[in-house]
Amino acid sequence: MNVISDSATMLRRNFRHTMRNPLTLFNGIVMPVFLMFLMVYVFGGAFSVGVDYADYATPGLILTTICYGIAPTAIAVNSDMTNGFINRLRVMDVSRAAVLNAHVIATMLRSLLAIALVVGVAFLMGFRPSAGLPEWLGVVGVVVLAVLAISWLTVAFGLAAKAPESAGMAAVPLMLLPFLSSAFVPADKMGPGVRQFAEYQPFTPIIETVRGLLAGTPSASSAVMAVAWCAGLALIGYLWARKSFTKQG
Numbered sequence: 001m002n003v004i005s006d007s008a009t010m011l012r013r014n015f016r017h018t019m020r021n022p023l024t025l026f027n028g029i030v031m032p033v034f035l036m037f038l039m040v041y042v043f044g045g046a047f048s049v050g051v052d053y054a055d056y057a058t059p060g061l062i063l064t065t066i067c068y069g070i071a072p073t074a075i076a077v078n079s080d081m082t083n084g085f086i087n088r089l090r091v092m093d094v095s096r097a098a099v100l101n102a103h104v105i106a107t108m109l110r111s112l113l114a115i116a117l118v119v120g121v122a123f124l125m126g127f128r129p130s131a132g133l134p135e136w137l138g139v140v141g142v143v144v145l146a147v148l149a150i151s152w153l154t155v156a157f158g159l160a161a162k163a164p165e166s167a168g169m170a171a172v173p174l175m176l177l178p179f180l181s182s183a184f185v186p187a188d189k190m191g192p193g194v195r196q197f198a199e200y201q202p203f204t205p206i207i208e209t210v211r212g213l214l215a216g217t218p219s220a221s222s223a224v225m226a227v228a229w230c231a232g233l234a235l236i237g238y239l240w241a242r243k244s245f246t247k248q249g
Contacts, residue, residue, distance in 0.1 A: 010102030028069030029114045033121050035068075036061050039184055040125050047185055051215075054126040058119065059210040060183025063203055065118050066111045066147055067178060070154040071171040073107045077158030078167035081245075100155055100241055107151040108144070115143065130216035138213045142223070145230035146206050150174060152237030159244035177203050202229040 039057050049056040080099055119127070131139065154171055161167035180198055181187070187198040198204055205225035212218045 032065035058122045064178040067175045074158035074167040074171045104151045129214040135213040149230045149233035156240035
């Protein structure tokens, strides 16, 4: 029970820090909405994807929204390790594991809130999914798994970095990965090399699964790959984070 109550306390602390950091709110919410306008209204007409571009781009923008909100988490985790906060917990009856739990939960809640806002904006811009209730539940499940996996990877990046500045940079590859997937254009329209990378990297099956569910045409093979990638990445991030935390703490 101490871990649960301590995690709740640390979660409140993280939310207070988030509200005091305009950059966190800007990266996590404003930038994805701006990117939605940019892709649909500026670039959308240039892409031939067989469906309305708002319908095609929204699943990719959901993943992009997750990735745009992770840099502050990596920085915050690293700051906790390097500014003596963890050392102060050593002399208190506080579960140090609660620090990592709180960062993961805060990142997930912040990401899901931003995703809800982006999806709401997408509806205003013409997004019209054909999904029924079971498909929407599937979308929520896949998105939550993706957020969990990316959150643990981000925490691991923050623990592995030497300084808060480098922790923020460590999250950049995850922020760029959606642009090298099928998020905004089909992989088969990309050039050689890039196409193969887009087809086999983890974000593409996740995006295609969400896209299929929202279109009312889910693919079992894509869903299995998406869940496998999410579970694998979450496990890697969790084990890496625990190892780094134990070594440093």
